[in-house]
Amino acid sequence: MEFIQENLQTIYFVIFCVFIGIEVIANVPAILHTPLMSGANAISGVIMVGAVIMLFQIPPTNYLLLVLGGIAVFLGALNISGGFFVTGRMLRMFNSKK
Amino acid sequence: MNVIVEVGYLIATVSFLGGLKFMSSPKKAKTGNLIAAIGMIIAVLCTFLALKSNSIPTINLIIVLVAIVLGSFAGKRMASKVEMTAMPQLVSLFNATGGGCAMLLGIIEAHQLDANSSIIGIQILLLLSLITGAIAATGSIIAFRKLAGKTKDNRKAVIVIASRTLLALIFIIPIVYFLGLLPISFEILTYTIAFLSLSYGILFVLPIGGADMPVVISLLNSITGIATALSGFVYGNKAMIAGGIFVGAAGILLTLLMCRAMNRSLLKVLAGKFKKTTLSGDSEDQNIKSISISEITMQLSFASKIAIVPGYGLAVAQGQHLCGQLQKLLETKGIQVDFIIHPVAGRMPGHMNVLLAEANVDYDLLKEMNEVNENMKQYDMVLIIGANDVVNPAAENKPDSPVYGMPIIKAYESKQVIVMKRGMSTGYAGVSNDLFGMDNCHLLFGDAKDSLQDIVNQLKLI
Numbered sequence: 001m002e003f004i005q006e007n008l009q010t011i012y013f014v015i016f017c018v019f020i021g022i023e024v025i026a027n028v029p030a031i032l033h034t035p036l037m038s039g040a041n042a043i044s045g046v047i048m049v050g051a052v053i054m055l056f057q058i059p060p061t062n063y064l065l066l067v068l069g070g071i072a073v074f075l076g077a078l079n080i081s082g083g084f085f086v087t088g089r090m091l092r093m094f095n096s097k098k
Numbered sequence: 099m100n101v102i103v104e105v106g107y108l109i110a111t112v113s114f115l116g117g118l119k120f121m122s123s124p125k126k127a128k129t130g131n132l133i134a135a136i137g138m139i140i141a142v143l144c145t146f147l148a149l150k151s152n153s154i155p156t157i158n159l160i161i162v163l164v165a166i167v168l169g170s171f172a173g174k175r176m177a178s179k180v181e182m183t184a185m186p187q188l189v190s191l192f193n194a195t196g197g198g199c200a201m202l203l204g205i206i207e208a209h210q211l212d213a214n215s216s217i218i219g220i221q222i223l224l225l226l227s228l229i230t231g232a233i234a235a236t237g238s239i240i241a242f243r244k245l246a247g248k249t250k251d252n253r254k255a256v257i258v259i260a261s262r263t264l265l266a267l268i269f270i271i272p273i274v275y276f277l278g279l280l281p282i283s284f285e286i287l288t289y290t291i292a293f294l295s296l297s298y299g300i301l302f303v304l305p306i307g308g309a310d311m312p313v314v315i316s317l318l319n320s321i322t323g324i325a326t327a328l329s330g331f332v333y334g335n336k337a338m339i340a341g342g343i344f345v346g347a348a349g350i351l352l353t354l355l356m357c358r359a360m361n362r363s364l365l366k367v368l369a370g371k372f373k374k375t376t377l378s379g380d381s382e383d384q385n386i387k388s389i390s391i392s393e394i395t396m397q398l399s400f401a402s403k404i405a406i407v408p409g410y411g412l413a414v415a416q417g418q419h420l421c422g423q424l425q426k427l428l429e430t431k432g433i434q435v436d437f438i439i440h441p442v443a444g445r446m447p448g449h450m451n452v453l454l455a456e457a458n459v460d461y462d463l464l465k466e467m468n469e470v471n472e473n474m475k476q477y478d479m480v481l482i483i484g485a486n487d488v489v490n491p492a493a494e495n496k497p498d499s500p501v502y503g504m505p506i507i508k509a510y511e512s513k514q515v516i517v518m519k520r521g522m523s524t525g526y527a528g529v530s531n532d533l534f535g536m537d538n539c540h541l542l543f544g545d546a547k548d549s550l551q552d553i554v555n556q557l558k559l560i
Binding site for chain 1: 110114115117118119121122123124125127128130131132134135138141142145146148149154155156157158159161162164165166167168169170171172173174176177178180182185188189192193195196198199200202203205206207209210217218219315316319322323325326327329330331332333334335336337338339340341342343344345346347348349351352439441446447448449451452455456458460461462464466
């Protein structure tokens with residue numbers, strides 16, 4: 001209960017995000033579903049931000065955690081760059097004469 | 099200093115939303131992607147700004163920078179090399195990296211938490227993000243291997259039972275721990291849960307059939323999003339929460355859309371079950387009429403408006419470029435060609451649209467099933483290439499058929515239907531197709547790519 005009270009603002013934020021997200025994404029036409037998915041995939045790479053914050057706090061002598069953190073940041077960066085580049089590449093192929 | 103960081107995260111959040119909003123039309127989508135990417139760069143830069151004031155050990159900084167540079171280059175390389183037919187595999191693989199990142203984050207955070215005893219709420223969120231991240235990671239790797247044809251479906255009962263046991267354990271062990279009945283440290287708990295979740299991810303995707311992959315990819319995508327949002331909660335980072343939730347919402351929406359298009363419930367897909375038909379044998383009394391290439395070419399040249407219904411078989415035969423050629427050739431002869439695309443054509447949502455876009459087909463010609471179903475009579479000919487169940491009229495008029503209730507493209511209502519098929523085998527659902535026996539339907543047997551090539555060659559001569 002206390003936890004909920006302390007984080008009430010964030011909980012409101014989450015609920016609004018859910019509804020806005022559904023509303024916006026429901027408008028994407030079927031023709032763009034693959035780019036939508038790979039673009040969304042890239043956005044979920046924002047987890048890298050968490051990994052970077054984390055890595056800065058690891059004591060520099062804890063090698064196990066440093067390695068794990070390094071891998072986490074690498075995976076996040078791979079997700080972000082791969083996701084956005086491949087989405088861009090796909091979207092460039094959608095052309096119309098009109 | 100902190101104000102700039104907060105504003106930066108705010109801009110990032112808005113740009114994610116704006117980027118997704120711009121995806122609503124193919125014309126604006128490129129800008130949308132750019133906006134979201136810029137937002138991401140801002141979010142990452144802000145993270146560096148926020149921590150500049152603290153003293154960061156040099157080694158940590160070096161590791162972060164090296165990891166980011168290596169990751170970005172690897173991602174760019176993979177993205178520029180992939181074939182469009184292999185897009186579902188690549189998306190699964192990227193999804194696995196996101197999930198893996200979430201899981202590692204959970205493990206590291208657990209180590210840090212141990213020092214300063216923290217509140218139970220954070221620990222629960224941490225475990226949840228760890229579980230979702232781990233499931234998404236291994237699940238996506240199995241999905242990737244299945245799509246690449248490296249792993250076969252495995253529906254053995256042992257696997258199903260084992261996966262359910264694991265799922266139960268993943269929930270029971272933390273509950274027991276938080277009740278204070280398990281005398282282990284939080285660190286060990288996280289390692290145990292991570293291991294169980296990783297194994298569950300593997301067993302959960304193994305029994306799911308290849309044609310159900312659109313559902314699975316969407317679902318795993320949404321799980322990664324949820325993992326991101328949960329760890330955003332742990333860090334109190336709103337850009338992470340918002341980004342994660344948008345991805346989760348996109349994934350869930352697409353999952354439900356795919357399920358509806360296949361007329362199967364999500365639970366049945368996950369259980370790897372599908373209704374097996376007992377109605378075999380009624381294909382024998384069908385009056386199958388075959389047609390030759392030259393007849394098709396002749397009829398095409400007299401048509402004024404035709405439609406092509408592509409299915410996964412077309413992508414397997416690598417025939418999408420020939421489809422594009424055929425469309426251009428017919429266009430120069432004044433014949434209008436529409437492509438009617440069923441939501442589950444391909445191995446991920448919207449896959450067929452990308453394949454045809456790659457073959458330089460104008461996106462205005464790519465029609466959704468609902469756009470044209472009311473008006474199928476306008477087509478002089480409908481060419482069905484590598485699709486089967488999605489045009490089976492049994493879905494509308496045979497309540498005892500396994501495909502009954504599935505939304506279909508009403509090809510049978512057009513003036514003439516030509517089905518390109520390798521042989522008389524049934525579709526994924528294992529049912530015979532009533533369409534083949536209809537008076538206005540003719541079959542052209544053979545490899546789709548060869549047949550298309552022959553049609554294009556002959557049309558050029560006319």
